[in-house]
Amino acid sequence: MPLDYITQKSTGSRGHLNYSTYTTTDFLTTASIDQSLIHQYRIMSAKTIIVTGASRGIGLSITKYLLSAPQSHNVVVVARSPEPLQKLKDQYGKQVEILNGDLADFSLAPKAVDLAVKSFGKLDGIVLNHGMLGQVGKIAEAEPEQWKYGWDVNFLSLVAFVKAALPALRETKGKIIFTSSGASVTAYTGWGLYGASKAAMNHLALSLGDEEPDVTSVSIRPGMVDTEMQRELREDHATSLVPHIHSKFVGVHKEGKLLKPEQPGHVMAKLVLDAPSALSGKFLSWNDKELAGFQE
Known part of the structure; x- marks a missing residue:
């Protein structure tokens, strides 16, 4: 079976694989596809x-x-x-x-x-x-x-x-x-x-x-993400940030909104x-x- 058959089911032609409509699980449940071909496809894709x-x-x-x-x-x-x-x-x-x-x-x-x-x-x-x-x-x-x-x-x-x-x-x-x-x-x-x-x-x-x-x-x-930079803003820049901005970052963290x-x-x-x-x-x-x- 040619390798490009694998992509044809999702796109109708050779080319990009649409992961949302055709996944590796689908390949594994297709008995006619040789396992070595699946491995080769994974490497190539x-x-x-x-x-x-x-x-x-x-x-x-x-x-x-x-x-x-x-x-x-x-x-x-x-x-x-x-x-x-x-x-x-x-x-x-x-x-x-x-x-x-x-x-x-x-x-x-x-x-x-x-x-x-x-x-x-x-x-x-x-x-x-x-x-x-x-x-x-x-x-x-x-x-x-x-x-x-x-x-x-x-x-x-x-x-x-x-x-x-x-x-x-x-x-x-x-x-x-x-x-x-x-x-x-x-x-x-x-x-x-x-x-x-x-x-x-x-x-x-x-x-x-x-x-x-x-x-x-x-x-x-x-x-606003729970990262090291947010920690720095709360803990290391309490005096260098203006109060209302520092309070904003502290509050978002306390409220679990990061x-x-x-x-x-x-x-x-x-x-x-x-x-x-x-x-x-x-x-x-x-x-x-x-x-x-x-x-x-």
């Missing part, structure tokens, strides 16, 4: 994704979803902390490649792309999830050197990753998903560095949507696999109506 900031929070939830999805995709995980990444490698084995380092080091970007292509033969998408809050304080009190480092991490590293990845992504008609923030469009006193860098991220996605017709780029607002990382994370994981080109260049909230088909 697996996508290769780079996820930055993959050691915790939203990045970790994205990574775990990709690794445990029906096709068991391949992921190059990038972060500063080695231990969480090694745990992923221990659990998922050959599906995972690790790259540790400070994202302010722009040489990490081509290294990650090379690692993906050499290990798995291609690159289908990147999730640029890393970032830092940086200096918190009014612009009148800003330290340019601290802002420079924050911009290196939050924005210029994105440019490095995009530039390094574009040749491979053009070949696969790949996806770029950015983790943005509501701070990109709303002023929070003392968040000048963080908000400005996220606004620049949104415009980077917008520019890519205009310049790269074969690559789909989407910037996602994940909402999102779980998996809520926006799973939407973003699905987008890096299957985001339609019509979304390219857009800045959308994770629960936007336009993304209803990607929400659980």
Whole structure:
């Protein structure tokens, strides 16, 4: 039986598999399909994704979803902390490649792309999830050197990753998903560095949507999520944040209103696999109506 028969049931022709209508379980219950063919299909259909900031929070939830999805995709995980990444490698084995380092080091970007292509033969998408809050304080009190480092991490590293990845992504008609923030469009006193860098991220996605017709780029607002950054805001910046903003973050946590990382994370994981080109260049909230088909 030819391999492309497997995709024909869901699409009527050779091409992309619609996971929602035809799953691996369906294959397993089709007695006429040889088990070795199923294994071959799984290998050939697996996508290769780079996820930055993959050691915790939203990045970790994205990574775990990709690794445990029906096709068991391949992921190059990038972060500063080695231990969480090694745990992923221990659990998922050959599906995972690790790259540790400070994202302010722009040489990490081509290294990650090379690692993906050499290990798995291609690159289908990147999730640029890393970032830092940086200096918190009014612009009148800003330290340019601290802002420079924050911009290196939050924005210029994105440019490095995009530039390094574009040749491979053009070949696969790949996806770029950015983790943005509501701070990109709303002023929070003392968040000048963080908000400005996220606004620049949104415009980077917008520019890519205009310049790269074969690559789909989407910037996602994940909402208020129970992450390390939220802990920092509550505990480490009680005096540097203005009182009403600090009280807001404390209150949301106490009331149990923070999102779980998996809520926006799973939407973003699905987008890096299957985001339609019509979304390219857009800045959308994770629960936007336009993304209803990607929400659980």
